[in-house]
Amino acid sequence: MPQTTLHRRALLLILAAYLVLATGYAVLTPPWQAPDEPAHFNYIRHVWETRSLPELRPGDYPADLLEELKRRKWPPDLSVDTLRYESHQPPLFYALSAPVYGLAQTLHLGLRGTVIALRLVSVVLGVGLLLLAYRIARRVLPEAPALALAATAFVAFLPMHLAVTGAINNDTLAELVLAGLLLLSLARLEGRIPQRQWMILGALLVGLALLTKTTIYLSALALPAAAELGGWWRRGRFGLAPAISVLLNIYVGALVVAGWWFLRNQAVYGAGDYFGWGRHDSIVVGQLTTREWLAQVGLARGLRLAASTLFQSFWGVFGWLGAPFQNEVYWVLYAVTALAVVGLALYAWGHRGWPRPAFWLLGLVIGLALAGLVGYNLKFVQHQARYVFPALIPLALLFCLGLREVWAREHERVMVSLTSVALAGLAVYGLLVVIRRQL
Numbered sequence: 101m102p103q104t105t106l107h108r109r110a111l112l113l114i115l116a117a118y119l120v121l122a123t124g125y126a127v128l129t130p131p132w133q134a135p136d137e138p139a140h141f142n143y144i145r146h147v148w149e150t151r152s153l154p155e156l157r158p159g160d161y162p163a164d165l166l167e168e169l170k171r172r173k174w175p176p177d178l179s180v181d182t183l184r185y186e187s188h189q190p191p192l193f194y195a196l197s198a199p200v201y202g203l204a205q206t207l208h209l210g211l212r213g214t215v216i217a218l219r220l221v222s223v224v225l226g227v228g229l230l231l232l233a234y235r236i237a238r239r240v241l242p243e244a245p246a247l248a249l250a251a252t253a254f255v256a257f258l259p260m261h262l263a264v265t266g267a268i269n270n271d272t273l274a275e276l277v278l279a280g281l282l283l284l285s286l287a288r289l290e291g292r293i294p295q296r297q298w299m300i301l302g303a304l305l306v307g308l309a310l311l312t313k314t315t316i317y318l319s320a321l322a323l324p325a326a327a328e329l330g331g332w333w334r335r336g337r338f339g340l341a342p343a344i345s346v347l348l349n350i351y352v353g354a355l356v357v358a359g360w361w362f363l364r365n366q367a368v369y370g371a372g373d374y375f376g377w378g379r380h381d382s383i384v385v386g387q388l389t390t391r392e393w394l395a396q397v398g399l400a401r402g403l404r405l406a407a408s409t410l411f412q413s414f415w416g417v418f419g420w421l422g423a424p425f426q427n428e429v430y431w432v433l434y435a436v437t438a439l440a441v442v443g444l445a446l447y448a449w450g451h452r453g454w455p456r457p458a459f460w461l462l463g464l465v466i467g468l469a470l471a472g473l474v475g476y477n478l479k480f481v482q483h484q485a486r487y488v489f490p491a492l493i494p495l496a497l498l499f500c501l502g503l504r505e506v507w508a509r510e511h512e513r514v515m516v517s518l519t520s521v522a523l524a525g526l527a528v529y530g531l532l533v534v535i536r537r538q539l
Contacts, residue, residue, distance in 0.1 A: 110516075111234055111249060114230065114249065114256050117257070117524055118227070118257070118262075119227070121524070121527050121528070122223040122262050122266050125267075125534065126216055126219035126223055129266060129534050131174065131212055132174040133418075133420070133534075134263065134264070134268070134419070134420075135269075135421070137215075137269065138180035138183040139186035139187075140268045140270070141180075141215065141218065142181065142184050143184070143194045144194050144201050144218060147198040148198040148201045148205075153191055154184065156188040156383065158382075159383070160182070160183070160184040160383055161185040161383050161384045161385070161386070164386070165183075170420050170422075185380070185383065188376030188379060189270060189314075190313060191311060191361065192273065192308065192312045193313075197218055197268075200220075201217075203217070219266055219268055221268075222265050222268070222271070222272040222273070223266060225273055229275055229276045230252055230256050232282075233251060233496065235283055236282060236283050236497070237251045237252065237493075239283065240458045244504075244512070246515075247497070247500055247501060249516050250504070250515060250519050250520065251500045252496075253516070253524075254496035254519065254523060255492055255496050257520065257524045257526070257527045258414075258415070258492070258527070259416035259523075259530030259531075260413060260415055260417070260485065260486065261486075261489060261492060262530070263416065263418050270313050271486060271489060274309070274316045275490055275492065275493075277308050277309045277312050278316045278465070280305055281302070281305040281306065281319075282494075284301055284302060284305060284327075285323040285324060285326065286461060288327040289326075289331050289458065291331060295346060298346070299353065302350040302353075302354075303349065303356070305320070306324065306353075306354035307353065307354040307355070307357025308357065308358075310354060310361065311358045311361055314377075315472055315490060319491075322464055323464065324347060324351075325347055326460065326461055328343050328346055330460065330461075362374040384480075390478055406477070406483045410484075411434070411437075412430050413485040413486070416526070416530045416533070418530060418533055419534070421484065423537035424533075425530070439502070442502070443502030443503055443506040444501060445502075446506075463494070465490070466491040466494050466495060469487070469488040469489075469491035473485075473487045473488055500515070503515055
């Protein structure tokens with residue numbers, strides 16, 4: 101069988117397994133047992149019922165009620181209608197999901213059926229994300245198609261990512277838009293896309309990113325600049341003025357697509373509050389701040405706890421971070437991660453001229469995602485690794501590259517198979533944790 105056909109069938113198998121697992125998480129996770137899901141649901145419902153965007157207002161974050169709901173595991177006798185603290189989020193995901201909510205109401209699916217239907221929106225978007233993950237990996241390492249399959253399987257079967265994808269939120273759409281922009285930026289870096297097409301598609305994707313989720317803003321704005329300037333540098337004839345002209349076209353075009361959103365926010369929330377962050381910070385009274393938390397636990401212990409929680413929640417801590425794996429699972433994952441880091445170091449050491457330019461774009465996405473996570477945690481305690489999932493494709497590729505170097509290249513197919521099967525098994529185990537701990 102030709103290798104191309106074999107890889108295509110393997111990719112289809114990964115996609116099929118992903119759909120089964122992601123749908124399992126979407127169907128078997130009880131309603132609201134995912135961070136912030138009720139608030140995202142209420143945003144979608146508001147858009148459909150009023151044909152307008154919501155305004156974040158005082159009282160939309162009832163901290164005491166939220167804690168009681170989590171403590172009692174979301175009993176049906178307590179309404180979630182007042183949880184509306186996501187109303188400042190950019191509107192694209194909610195506008196796309198509103199017709200699905202309307203269809204669910206028309207079909208009289210009930211609350212649980214409507215929740216599942218809305219969760220499946222992200223599950224479907226996840227298919228596009230996996231296809232982009234494969235193409236990005238092939239673009240970065242064209243000589244290693246098996247490694248691209250391993251990275252795609254990593255994104256597909258990472259248990260925590262499946263849990264996030266199987267919930268109502270704007271995370272998967274944000275990852276999809278950013279992945280599209282990363283692939284486009286890689287093409288520009290390598291001189292594979294004409295300037296006019298680059299400017300039009302770049303402006304569109306940056307604009308869509310601005311309308312999707314604030315956690316991808318930094319990467320969405322930085323990627324075109326890095327790709328354009330890097331492309332000029334690679335060609336050995338750097339021209340600052342032409343590069344700036346191209347970037348201005350992209351950013352101005354993005355404002356044409358998304359500028360209305362920021363003008364709307366300024367009109368609703370006041371001068372200078374283009375993102376609704378000022379209003380958000382003023383109404384989330386009761387949310388634990390980092391200063392308060394460090395005063396309780398101390399800096400050294402706080403850093404240890406934060407690092408441990410971030411690592412564990414990258415792989416899988418389900419519900420509202422209340423349903424973890426057994427500790428032994430995390431120790432195995434620590435060991436495997438250490439092996440991947442060692443392998444990546446060996447790869448860098450043994451390759452003259454590494455990293456190749458494409459890796460700088462991957463590193464940029466990872467670095468900015470981490471910077472956003474750190475910045476958020478300087479204000480509020482949010483030790484959730486899902487905030488770095490916009491960088492999951494670069495992280496998955498580097499992780500699998502490191503494992504390949506440990507296994508040695510002649511055993512590349514073995515590494516792909518073992519990685520895929522092990523992660524799929526871990527995903528099934530995560531689903532069992534969800535069922536056992538939350539039903």
